[in-house]
Amino acid sequence: MKFLPLVWASLWRNRAESALTLLALSVAFALFGTMLTLNAAYQRSIDDARMDRLIVACAFDCGVIPLGYREPLARIAGVTAVGAELWLGGWQQDERHPIVVTLVDEGLRSAWPELPMSAADWRALDVAPAGIFLSRSAAARRNVRIGDTLTVNTLPGSRADGSSAWPFTVLGFIPDPPGWGPSTGGPASDMIVGNLRYSQNAGRPDERDDATSLRVAVDRPEHARAVCREIEARFTNATPALYCVPAREDAQELADANINMRQISLGIGAAGLFMILFLCANGIAESVRERLPEFGVLKAVGYRDGRIAVLVLLEAAVPTLLAALVGTALALGVSVLVARLALKGVINMPEMQASPAAFGWALAAALVIALLSAVTPLYRLWRSDVAAVIAGRR
């Protein structure tokens, strides 16, 4: 602690240059923090998907699956529940306002318990098959209230009566599905849940028993791959044949399929830090060079090399740690901006949240930068001759 006044005084010897260094460091740490937050968001979206949940779709072509597949799937060893979902896609006012309602059956309650619907929500959906629940972000985007009618317009002839409009009544709101949240936009957070019975009752007769995909719960995560293989094998000669993937692996594929920032975010963050490493090192080297006589005096009055090293390290670490704090706080603002970019683009991306790990990594990086910056000046100090330094000959 007794070093702090010395460190503080040396830091503000040249106020303008110290402030500029701090600004540059803060910006670099803001970038580093943003990249860590982005990386963590993608990772969380994968971690939220469970290995013991399987997604079953038709193989070879993106068609539909007969609902009759639910029973044979349920009989496969290791399967604990099977549910169906049908994506009713269309638009609201016009084609610039696309909308997808996920119509679900009762089986999905057990096969996909992560769907954030309470028992009361399921009961309400059962009583009113033309009702829907919207995730909070989906509701906010459409500015709807409970009791409103929300109409999905599809291609002509999607209903049994030949019409194309599917009116739904808003029954309530549900939390956003985990991992893909309100700040980001995109179809995954745009969750609207309806009742599959509505399609079965009002849809075209030849499409009433269709599902877009089936969701299967298995008893243990380690059985997921084997059950998937069994499902594919059993339906390999059926029409349509089935393709099965554990939800976690599907999430991994989703995260890696787009040009996402996951794989490159850490590299960018590191480049940002490397950029300021030289600036920081230069600042410390300059400071030590200009204050050699001062260090000479300290040595002369009995300061050992170790204590002087602590002094220089502190002088390097204080601005980097301060910048790490400021930069990580700034990163939260930049993350919001990044989420807005995704909203304006069409790319879906997971919700970005402040991460304690990002804060910890920023502090660790600040210490490493301080340490690296101080190496050369310390070596110079260690080699310096006290008498020569005090006399101003070096």
Added chain:
Amino acid sequence: MSELRQIAAVCLLGISGLRDRYATALVVVVGMACVVGVLTSMLSVTAGLARAYLRPEDATRAVVWRGGARFDQARGLQPDAIATILDAPGIARGTDGTPLADAEFLMWLPPVVGFADGSLQLRGVGPAGFALRPDLRMVAGRPLGAGKRELLVGVGAARKFGLGVGSEVRLRDGAWPIVGVFSCGGDTMESYLVGDALTVMAARRRAGFAQVIAQLVDDRAYPEFQRWLTENPALSVYVERKTDYDQRAFGIKTAFFTRMAYLIGAIMALGAMFGVVKIMYGSLRARAREIGTLRAIGFGATPVVVSVLAEAALLAVIGALLGAATAWLIFDGRDLWVWGAFRLRVSPSLWALGLVWALVTSILGGLFPALRAGRLPPVEALRVE
């Protein structure tokens, strides 16, 4: 001495002194190299995708979709509608007199290995589909036999999925052999398996094409072609220029990433700019006596200002070239798979962008120190220790 000669003299003097200030100069060079390196590396993805999606030959082409459908995986166009579409005016004819238009579709296939390892897609094309792609060249094996259950694979998909001549791909009705590997000038086509449309359709047991790609006689033929199709009561179709479709597909895939590249480039440039300001103030301190002497013997303020800016710009240019060269060495020509195969490209325009980016950053950063240098009274400058 004229002002231009003064500027040249002071700039040379300042730059020759960089040897003594190499450590501070290195800070600017490394900073700019990082900024430009990251920016050009990220944008090499966009440039690579642009080369795959935006094809020069598409300027005289049109795409016809079923009404409401806008993507390759749709399957709403039935054979009777396609026959009508091929009668539309303005479609160019091949040497045998048949229309240069092809009905195609795209279908997803399960991963060759594992569960979710990329997206293997099969494109069903007709005979005109090959004529519409003059860059298509067989690099191994042979072309498709008419009506046979066999496939070709693009070089991108072949690399990604480890496929080649003799490999087999599981389709709805069993294993289909791959009889040839093709390249297509870097086009997105290289990301697909290709099979004869009618044969594949029979195997998948689902009728319907996604789109008709038509080569028009020239660019002026498009309005009449579009009007004829959209006003035809027998059809319910949507028509767009192929270039518009390319832009739409390209924009969807790259918008977010491109914006991120510029945002990250801007943040890094801001950090580098603060660094430049600091370094140039330090440089000004180191050159104070020199500047004071020059002013005392009659040099004007403008040459001093310009020399500080020139020094910042020179260091930025060196850094930008270093950054762009590093990005080029590491990334240019590297294969990547994002929705399909393409090659990263650090194009000349990206080098130019990097240079401009660094120059603007350095000049903004050097401006305040330069103005300060210009206003520094000679007497005060000569007193600086």
